[in-house]
Amino acid sequence: MGRLSAQDWEFVVDRDLLPLLGLGIGSQSRRAQWPADPALLPDEAYQDLSVTVGRLGMEDVLAIPPAARLVDRLRYRSLYVPLQVAAIGDRAVGLWVRALPTPGVRVQVPVSRISAIETLADGPQRLLVVTGEASSLAVRYTSDDDASVDAWARRIRMRAAGDPSPVPAMPSARYGKGLDEFLFGPADGGVCVRWRSGFDYGQCTLAITSRELIVARSWVRPGRPWRKVRRTFYAPRRSIEGIRSRSRSVCLDSAGAQNWVGLGSKRIASAASAWLGQVLGQADHRGDDARPRQTG
Numbered sequence: 001m002g003r004l005s006a007q008d009w010e011f012v013v014d015r016d017l018l019p020l021l022g023l024g025i026g027s028q029s030r031r032a033q034w035p036a037d038p039a040l041l042p043d044e045a046y047q048d049l050s051v052t053v054g055r056l057g058m059e060d061v062l063a064i065p066p067a068a069r070l071v072d073r074l075r076y077r078s079l080y081v082p083l084q085v086a087a088i089g090d091r092a093v094g095l096w097v098r099a100l101p102t103p104g105v106r107v108q109v110p111v112s113r114i115s116a117i118e119t120l121a122d123g124p125q126r127l128l129v130v131t132g133e134a135s136s137l138a139v140r141y142t143s144d145d146d147a148s149v150d151a152w153a154r155r156i157r158m159r160a161a162g163d164p165s166p167v168p169a170m171p172s173a174r175y176g177k178g179l180d181e182f183l184f185g186p187a188d189g190g191v192c193v194r195w196r197s198g199f200d201y202g203q204c205t206l207a208i209t210s211r212e213l214i215v216a217r218s219w220v221r222p223g224r225p226w227r228k229v230r231r232t233f234y235a236p237r238r239s240i241e242g243i244r245s246r247s248r249s250v251c252l253d254s255a256g257a258q259n260w261v262g263l264g265s266k267r268i269a270s271a272a273s274a275w276l277g278q279v280l281g282q283a284d285h286r287g288d289d290a291r292p293r294q295t296g
Helices: 015-021 045-053 143-161 266-285
Strands: 011-014 061-064 067-072 077-081 084-088 092-097 104-110 114-122 125-132 136-142 190-197 202-209 212-221 224-236 240-246 249-254 257-262 293-295
Touching: 011 015, 011 067, 015 077, 045 084, 045 092, 045 104, 061 136, 061 143, 067 136, 084 136, 084 143, 092 136, 104 125, 104 136, 114 143, 114 249, 114 257, 125 143, 125 257, 136 143, 143 224, 190 266, 202 266, 212 257, 212 266, 224 249, 224 257, 240 266, 249 266
Parallel strands: 240 293
Antiparallel strands: 011 077, 061 084, 067 077, 084 092, 092 104, 114 125, 114 224, 125 136, 190 202, 202 212, 212 224, 240 249, 249 257
């Protein structure tokens, strides 16, 4: 996942048009919220989502306000993102958008076919992507909405991951501090390993927990040492089908989709692929339902 191309419901507008949309450059009218009642949602959002994604409670619904992001400084043009409502149903994850020509559910990803959940933090801008076999659901937001969107994404991760699986015992040197931030509760466990890359001041953490495979990488943008980028990738362990490395990336085949995760260097990608094969291979021998294949 990198910079996301504009979606069908997003469009670039001149700065002069933003006040007509109730926004200013770089503005967001309000923060993401958890509506307490379906009546607080716009139009027929709750009904449309219920039909598309299945039964859902209000704790599964997140409303993301409209926003404008400057994308062309020379011509003062901004990307306009209309109001969106994301929801987790018993069948699928869906995104309702108040967009032309007709508001409605534009994307859905079946829960049983979720391949990965990813977040990208670049300065104050954020991106959440839920990848499925045939479609992807993407939500843009800002750092002001971190707490709300992170909590909503955690609900998706728990739903997609299912029941916990055994975690193989690894040498103590392979355990790392900071694993708690990836666990759902005290009953979960995991192992992790870390690498550092000097050229981009980056760090990569690879973790296998009772339910997920997680890759968390941070680095500094060239020419902007004050601006750190962080990408976190979560894949349900039960969905993993294969692992391979190529150049500076690791490819995870999961739930019928290919997920390329850049790790910054060939050395780290090769080491990460080998470590994943070792850990998941041991889990397989202990009766785990994930049976990944590994290629170079």
